[in-house]
Amino acid sequence: MSYIIEQKVKQKTYVYQVDSYWDKDKKQPRQRRTYLGRKDEITGEIVTTQKSSKPKGSYSFGSLYFLMKITRRLKLSNVLRSVFPEHHQIYLALAFFKVIEAEPYYLYEQWREDHYFFENSSLTSQRISELLSELGQNEKAIEQFFSQWIKRHNTESAILFDVTSISSYSGQNDLLEFGYNRDKERLQQVNIGIVSREGSTDNNVLELPLVYRIYSGSIPDVVTLKNVISLIDTYGLNLSCFVMDKGFYSQQNIKELNQKGFKVLIPLPFSTSMAKKLINDFGDEINSPLHAFSYNNKVYFHLKKRIKVGTVTCTAHLYLDKEKKAREETKFMQIITELEKTFGEKNFKNRQKAQEYISETIKSKKKFFLIRKTKGKFIITRNSKVIAEELSVKGKFILLSNNHDLQKDGALQLYRSKDSIEKIFLSMKHAINEKRFRTKSISTMQGSIFINFLSLILLSYIDQIMTEKNLYKKYSKKELFKTLNKLKVFELANGQVIKGEVSKRQKTIFSAFGLSKDIQPSYNLAGF
Secondary structure (H helix, E strand, O other), X not given: OEEEEEEEEOOEEEEEEEEEEXXXXXXXEEEEEEEEEEEOOOOOOEEOOOHHHOEEEEEEOHHHHHHHHHHHHOOHHHHHXXXXXXXXXXXXXXXXXXXXXXXXXXXXXXXXXXXXXXXXXXXXXXXXXXXHHHHHHOHHHHHHHHHHHHXXXXXXXXXXXXXXXXXXXXXOOOOOEOOOOOOOOOOEEEEEEEEEEEEEEXXXXXXXXXXXXXXXXXXXXXXXXXXXXXXXXXHOOOOOOEEEOHHHOOHHHHHHHHHOOOOEEEEOOOOOXXXXXXXXXXXXXXXXXXXXXXXXXXXXXXXXXXXEEOOEEEEEEEEXXXXXXXXXXHHHHHHHXXXXXXXXXXXXOOHHHHHHHHHHXXXXXXXXXXXXXXXXXXXXXXOHHHHHHHHHOOOEEEEEEOOXXXXXXXXXXXXXHOHHHHHHXXXXXXXXXXXXXXOOOHHHHHHHHHHHHHXXXXXXXXXXXXXXXOHHHOOOHHHHHHHHHOOEEEEEOOOOEEEEOOOHHHHHHHHHOOOOOOOOOOOOXXXX
């Protein structure tokens, strides 16, 4: 095994090739060093008079090796190679670029040139657009990918489904429409619904995205539920419970899911009369120490009640988190007092001017204030009744389920699992920089979404291992890849490729992911 090490003497850095071998006489491993030259501190190049062994170039290696190993572990490379035998390596290269750099594709080629990459991965920006368009039009192959990917990870567990919107400036895409924009942008958008569930690999249980659907931007969340049910039927997904966000709540949705025999868990929006009644009925009782329980080293208070949601009998689980309640109340009242202080400096000659001021300056907070006439002037004061109603829900949430055997800790555990899909959406919008689509045509956008989906699978796995191994205490995902990028390989003039020395920080990362054995600059392309 060969690798490169650097040795600093005073202000100069000297580079050596280290070859490990077995000493038969001493019966122990030994090392042989070969001097390669001195490292130029400005350019990073190795300056040497030994022409035969002079390094021809150095390339980043660690991040690609890391992603290659994860891709194999998840069997993602197997599925891609089966469905896209001609372009599977290219699709992975683009996904790796999104995971590591989160930059637009026109920067791909510059990035690729700095990395020790597998063959046939050189692409111009124009060629990437053509490939994405071809991929987006190949809907049959994409569906085949979903089918095979789901078979790899179809365990009996909860289905998680949520929708996010991604905006675009393009005016040439029929899928882009105005609708409820989760990022509060006044742009046309496309909605993406992702189904996620627990999967397994190497005896680990993971929550992985399985399939997605693209919807026109104007379609509301509650309407997409029929499409999700169709997905479950199409791919034969095993299902223990259907977990959704409150945006999907409606009596009709619960009725349809119940009629199909699905177990459901969904938050009840506080805007409903049902939620207001539950809060009012349980307002004081839930504070009793008799209703406290511990979950994941945190104390919650809990009460439950059977209620009718349309024609379906459900159990309503009401939770109170007193720590969160204190934080939310403090933050809320700080906002109210700051706004009130600002209003106190204003005097209005008529009610209309006061109303216009409220509408223009505080918008969503205007319901917490009243306009009153005092001594011939109009002033703005607190609406104590509305404020009290707002404070009454702080730190609380209500979970509805038609599964009456679900206990308080089980319902909470399922609800918290929904955090994984929210992290997936955060990764899409921030970790791979897709808050807005830059593509114009439908086919190119659809191809880009598929590459993003591959990236999200990898990011979901990385996030879960980093959380499990407490790596977030030392690194963000960006810092993790920066650390791995520092692991280099050196290509010598004679064609030999030698790996640089693995640093302590890099060893820590590889070890946490179970990748610390035999780190070599070889991708074994025949099996990738």
